[in-house]
Amino acid sequence: MSAKAVSCTIKSPVALQIGDAVSDSSRPGVYITDITLAEPVNIQEISFKNYYTAYVTVRLQRRQGGSAKWVTCLRNYCLMSNPHAEAGSHDYFSIYRHQMLTEPDSVTTVRLILRQPSSEWLNFSIEEINIYPCAKEDSERDVPAWISTLTPVEEPLDLNGLPDPETVSSSIQQMWALTEIMQASQTAASIGRFDVDGSYDVKLLSYT
Amino acid sequence: MAEKHRAGVEIMSDSKSARAAGDEQLLSQSGVSALLRGALLRLLESRPEDPVGFLAEHFAHLSSEAEDGASERQSVSRALWHLSLAHHSHRSAFNNNVRVAYELLTQGVPRRLSAGGVRGRLYSEMLRCLCSEGGLSGSTAAPLLRRVQSHDYESVPFELFRQGVLTCAVFADYIRKSQCLYAAVASAPDRPAERTLCHAVLSTLRDALETADGIDVARYLEASAKISPAKVAQAMAEVQPRAQRHDGPTMDAQEFEDAAAALFIARVRTVT
Numbered sequence: 043m044s045a046k047a048v049s050c051t052i053k054s055p056v057a058l059q060i061g062d063a064v065s066d067s068s069r070p071g072v073y074i075t076d077i078t079l080a081e082p083v084n085i086q087e088i089s090f091k092n093y094y095t096a097y098v099t100v101r102l103q104r105r106q107g108g109s110a111k112w113v114t115c116l117r118n119y120c121l122m123s124n125p126h127a128e129a130g131s132h133d134y135f136s137i138y139r140h141q142m143l144t145e146p147d148s149v150t151t152v153r154l155i156l157r158q159p160s161s162e163w164l165n166f167s168i169e170e171i172n173i174y175p176c177a178k179e180d181s182e183r184d185v186p187a188w189i190s191t192l193t194p195v196e197e198p199l200d201l202n203g204l205p206d207p208e209t210v211s212s213s214i215q216q217m218w219a220l221t222e223i224m225q226a227s228q229t230a231a232s233i234g235r236f237d238v239d240g241s242y243d244v245k246l247l248s249y250t
Numbered sequence: 251m252a253e254k255h256r257a258g259v260e261i262m263s264d265s266k267s268a269r270a271a272g273d274e275q276l277l278s279q280s281g282v283s284a285l286l287r288g289a290l291l292r293l294l295e296s297r298p299e300d301p302v303g304f305l306a307e308h309f310a311h312l313s314s315e316a317e318d319g320a321s322e323r324q325s326v327s328r329a330l331w332h333l334s335l336a337h338h339s340h341r342s343a344f345n346n347n348v349r350v351a352y353e354l355l356t357q358g359v360p361r362r363l364s365a366g367g368v369r370g371r372l373y374s375e376m377l378r379c380l381c382s383e384g385g386l387s388g389s390t391a392a393p394l395l396r397r398v399q400s401h402d403y404e405s406v407p408f409e410l411f412r413q414g415v416l417t418c419a420v421f422a423d424y425i426r427k428s429q430c431l432y433a434a435v436a437s438a439p440d441r442p443a444e445r446t447l448c449h450a451v452l453s454t455l456r457d458a459l460e461t462a463d464g465i466d467v468a469r470y471l472e473a474s475a476k477i478s479p480a481k482v483a484q485a486m487a488e489v490q491p492r493a494q495r496h497d498g499p500t501m502d503a504q505e506f507e508d509a510a511a512a513l514f515i516a517r518v519r520t521v522t
Binding site for chain 1: 405434477521
């Protein structure tokens with residue numbers, strides 16, 4: 043979840059219509075959006091914000107060996123349960139790896155086919171598309187050094203003749219806590235030993 | 251007959267209620283109920299072992315405060331008494347007492363002179379008495395006092411007053427704890443502690459205190475990891491291989507106390 047989105051170029055949607063796009067006045071019911079990725083990516087998640095799209099189909103172009111192949115990884119995924127109603131029309135969606143029909147590895151292009159069969163809505167699209175790659179194993183955040191020293195030493199220490207570590211440690215802890223209390227209560231207040239009416243004025247100093 | 255009885259009863263209840271009304275009036279006019287309420291609240295805040303003695307002192311102080319022209323000596327001793335009522339760990343009660351003590355020390359001085367706060371001489375004397383009441387010897391307290399006390403002619407604002415008083419109270423506790431620590435390290439009441447052990451123990455404390463700055467929570471976790479029993483045991487075992495125990499040079503209690511005090515005092519901000 044904390045992985046950063048891969049940078050991608052989202053092309054503007056192309057409408058699929060019967061007839062001449064210019065002369066025909068009916069609104070299209072299918073849009074296709076292509077997203078090109080800079081380099082082949084193993085996709086973990088695709089997230090987007092819906093705007094009145096009812097169904098989405100996701101196709102991926104995978105580069106395997108030298109060839110590029112188109113595969114469908116999600117067919118007619120329903121975003122709005124009733125295309126005429128508002129439910130799901132503005133929702134945020136995430137499509138994960140495990141929901142896809144094929145493994146989204148080495149993907150170069152993602153094609154989203156948006157369908158909205160209802161004539162209620164003037165326009166439909168999806169926005170804020172983000173593609174997240176699989177997290178790498180070694181990209182963990184830095185662990186502070188002292189955490190690794192918390193596990194006790196394997197071989198038992200020889201404590202014969204030494205003072206009891208529990209008592210000693212408890213006294214040290216209390217002394218440390220008292221010092222912290224003192225430090226926390228330090229204020230920045232001052233007596234104003236070196237102030238001259240709250241300001242330094244060269245002319246005034248010469249009179250003191 | 252019945253009428254007489256009834257009249258008798260009515261007259262009795264009238265005089266009783268008149269007396270009761272007179273009692274209530276007396277209490278509210280003299281402010282006695284407020285006085286008693288205040289005394290009980292102070293008692294609950296400080297929870298002394300001797301409640302009757304505490305109440306006696308409380309009322310004695312109240313009556314002497316009512317007089318004008320109390321001497322400085324008396325002001326300081328009264329302020330000290332207020333400060334002794336609550337341990338510094340009872341934060342809100344302690345803060346109240348500090349406020350009362352501050353008011354005590356600033357009253358009796360004309361308004362324009364006391365605008366800055368408590369007179370420096372009174373403040374320094376207060377701190378000295380606090381340290382000695384806390385069981386600190388003059389030589390132990392001297393380095394701390396050098397850092398926090400003020401010149402005689404300066405006037406100390408409330409924030410600085412509170413900080414100084416809290417620092418002295420905490421320092422007294424700290425020295426007591428360091429004495430317990432020495433007793434634990436010595437592991438036998440009649441024998442002084444091994445010098446290497448003392449150094450090891452003091453350096454674990456110093457490490458914890460010098461934990462790098464950061465978010466408070468992370469800093470506390472890191473510091474407490476350094477002074478866990480396992481870490482302390484490891485540090486002690488490292489400096490004392492088995493063969494050499496009970497053989498090396500020793501450190502006496504006063505030197506240990508001075509070294510521990512130095513760790514604390516190094517972190518006290520000097521007053522400017």
